[in-house]
Amino acid sequence: MSVDLQGLSETEAARRLAEIGPNEIGGGGGRSLVRIVAETMREPMFLILIGAAALYLVLGDLWEGLFLLGGAALSIGLVIAQEARSERAMIALRELAQPLARVLRDGGERQVPARELVPDDIMLVGEGERLPADGVLRAGDVLAVDESALTGESAPVTKEPSSADAPEGEPAPGAEHGPFLWAGTLVVRGQGVVQVGRTGIQSALGRIGRSLADIEQEPTPLQRTAGRLVAALGGLAIVFCVLVALAYGLLRGDWVGGALAAVTVALSLIPEEFPMVLAVFMALGAWRLARHQVLVRRGAVIEALGGATVLCVDKTGTLTENRMEVARLWTSQGEMAVDGGTPPSGPAAELLRLAALASAVRPVDPMDKAVHALCEDLCDPATEDEPERTWPLRPERLAVVQVWRMPDEVRLAAAKGAPEAIFRLCRLPPEEIERLHRVIAGYAAQGLRVLGVASAQIDGRAVETPEEVAFALAGLVGFIDPVRADVPAALAEARGAGVKVVMITGDHPATAAAIAAAAGIDASAGVLTGAEVAAMDLRKLAGELERVRVFARIAPEQKLQIVEALKAAGEVVAMTGDGVNDAPALEAAHIGVAMGRKGTDVAREAADLVLLDDSFASIVGGVRLGRRIFANLRRALTYVTAVHVPIAGLALVPIVAGLPPMLFPMHVVLLELVIDPTCALVFEPEPSEKTAMLRPPRSKTEALFGARQVVLALAQGGSVLAGVLGLYVWALEVYPAAEARGAAFLALVFGNLVLTLTDSAATSGLFAPHRRVFWLIAATVALVMSLVFSVPAFASMFEVAPPPPTLLAAALAIALISGGWTASLRLLGRKPGAAAVASGA
Secondary structure, three states, X not given: OOOOOOOEOHHHHHHHHHHHOOOOOOOOOOOOHHHHHHHHHOOXXXXXXXXXXXXXXXXXXXXXXXXXXXXXXXXXXHHHHHHHHHHHHHHHHHHHOOOEEEEEEOOEEEEEEHHHOOOOOEEEEOOOOXXXXXXXXXXXXOEEEEOHHHHOOOOOEEEOOOOOOOOOOOXXXXXXXXXXXXXOOEEEEOOEEEEEOOOHHHOHHHHHOOOOOOOOOOOOHHHHHHHHHHHHHHHHHHHHHHHHHHHHXXXXXXXXXXXXHHHHHHHHHOOOHHHHHHHHHHHHHHXXXXXXXXXXXXXXXXXXXXXOOXXXXXXXXXXXXXXXXXXXXXXXXXEEEOOOOOOOOOHHHHHHHHHHHOOOOOOOOHHHHHHHHHHOOOOOOOOOOOOOEEEOOEOOEOEEEEEEEOOOOOEEEEEEEOHHXXXXXXXXXXXXXXHHHHHHHHHHHOOEEXXXXXEEEEOOOOXXXXXXXXOXXXXXXXXXXXXXXXXXXHHHHHHHOOOEEEEEOOOOHHHHHHHHHHHOOOOOOXXXXXXXXXXXXXXXXXXXXXXOOEEEOOOHHHHHHHHHHHHHOOOOEEEEEOOHHHHHHHHHOOEEEEEOOOOOHHHHHHOOEEEOOOOHHHHHHHHHHHHHHHHHHHHHHHHHXXXXXXXHHHHXXXXXXXXXXXXXXXXXXXXXXXXXXXXXXXOOOOOOOOOHXXXXXXXXXXXXXXXXXXXXXHHHHHHHHHHHHHHHHHHHHHOOHHHHHHHHHHHHXXXXXXXXXXXXXXOOOOOOHHHHHHHHHHHHHHHHHHXXXXXXXXXXXXXXXXXXXXXXXXXXXXXXXXXXHHHHHHHOOOHHHHHHHHHOO
């Protein structure tokens, strides 16, 4: 069978995908609806609710029991709906996290999700990529492949291209020099063209029954902390239940009433919203980041992202467009600037033609693409589709040499690579090399990357290495990678937010300095090279990092050294990387950021975040969103804590004080039906504060929900408790118990809504578009409260009566004052301090 390296058509690929199925191993899906329901039903809050409903039904209070059952069903439904919403967001993220494969379809190169690969697809692979399917290497370099995932052997094996039909028999992983490649293995050196064989469960990895692409979803430290808190409060609730039941029964002789009072106290003490809020915020926060081209692989990093103090970024593709253009052509007869309007001619055209002959036939490298793009309409490099022979890039020879058979049967060798390597191939004298280095230095100062180009005619004799042939220098080609248009504004925003930006590149120091200046990075302290970094100890490097912002000729191991020095200086470090050897630096950084387009699978596996568009502006946008998510989550947790203070206090204090109970289980259920949607749906979409990126990063020791937030929550909740309890005690002296309870319950419900608005509206107006959900909840609550007081059956069930106008006005005033005093401080002009108080920031 001959191999068509043009690839399948999209129509044929779609037909095979429908016939064979996706290239997936195992389900890897999220929680099913049944599992979400089962997990929700195990929550203590709902078990207590169902127990209270059963108690009412046993006592013969049919309507109270049915109301509690209905309330339990509604509460459970709300939690399930929000958990399902979170799960949908996570499924969407897993879709985004699907590895991509480079394939040839309809004769052109494109990226497709690895799950869409089908047998006989032509796939392009390169160093650092994990193979998504079994296949046969048909063209390209000799590859070094790590097959340890299948064989357990750590040493890479070599794979040689084969254009012949696959041999008979069942090949096995681990064989040296064969053309067979396996899903889940890693290309550690070289690049090639692979014809896909088996996919999905038919691949070797599928038959073993394991998937390296699955990401284990574990609770974040914050979720574990919240779980422990809820468990502790649950234990406390049980203790109080027993004490209240005993006190009520022994002091009042009413054991049934004691049981109901105990249930009320238990319901009021359990803040079951904590885990739900964390789950919803983490999932939807990750989804919002993904919409801004930042894919979150580890949920815990959302908490750290907004606190980053240093962004260490690559130059190519992050600060620049990773879209090389030929900018200048130098030959011994002169040089010319390439502006797109004037095609090269004469020696410059010949230089460009030779550069194209030394470039990949199907270019992946940006410089090869730039040469082909400029040469496309200018010259026909050769009559053959493939070079006769290729010597790929090697550490000892940083140049690519390709031999072509020309129309006159002459064999022409074209070389392109690092100028030093080309000068050695051309055997240039030292004085000539010195003169050319001055040209290169001038180009580097303009931010250009420079390649040398040379050629040689080869006679009929066999040539083992390019060094056996004397090459003639054709000239130098200068490439420019333009700075992304959005980078200067993003850098300015990062500076305003107190975030240091450090540029790390493998380029020439002069090139690095020129790009840094064009982007807006402060390079006044000079450029440190990799050799200089390697010679420093950790303390000295940390000192240099206080002032130096540009690093050049940096190797991956020096990236790790820079991360460790920054961490030793107390910085919260975000580090970008794309290569196989960048993984240690990405693991060591507080926030590892892999490139989604040009990054390797190994880098993405080690990273916490993946930039889907490789853009620096997306990193800064991620910091901005991270600060927003952190602030909103903090406000939501503060609100949840604050609102449980008056509920617990009003359930407990009247009983201890010998007063008529103010809250019964149905009151708490109604309040929970308000709290559950409020804490997630109202707080999560709040926009960032206008000053969010004008403040320095928070301290890395600052907790999301620490002592300051606890004090604020107790102050807010305590003020509502004091106001409502005072109203209830006063009203009992003047009005019947049902009216006093009705007024106090009204004050508690609307005090809760005012508190919601106070804590959530710290960043924008009361009637901002995103606040529609709050006003919908408020309108629904007002309608329900009207029904409670106006329908006798409901009023009897809740043991309330409509309060007279004076008491009603007092209740509403208490709600407004006790729930909104922090907002009043802001309105009185103490905006900076009050905003911090209101947000807990």
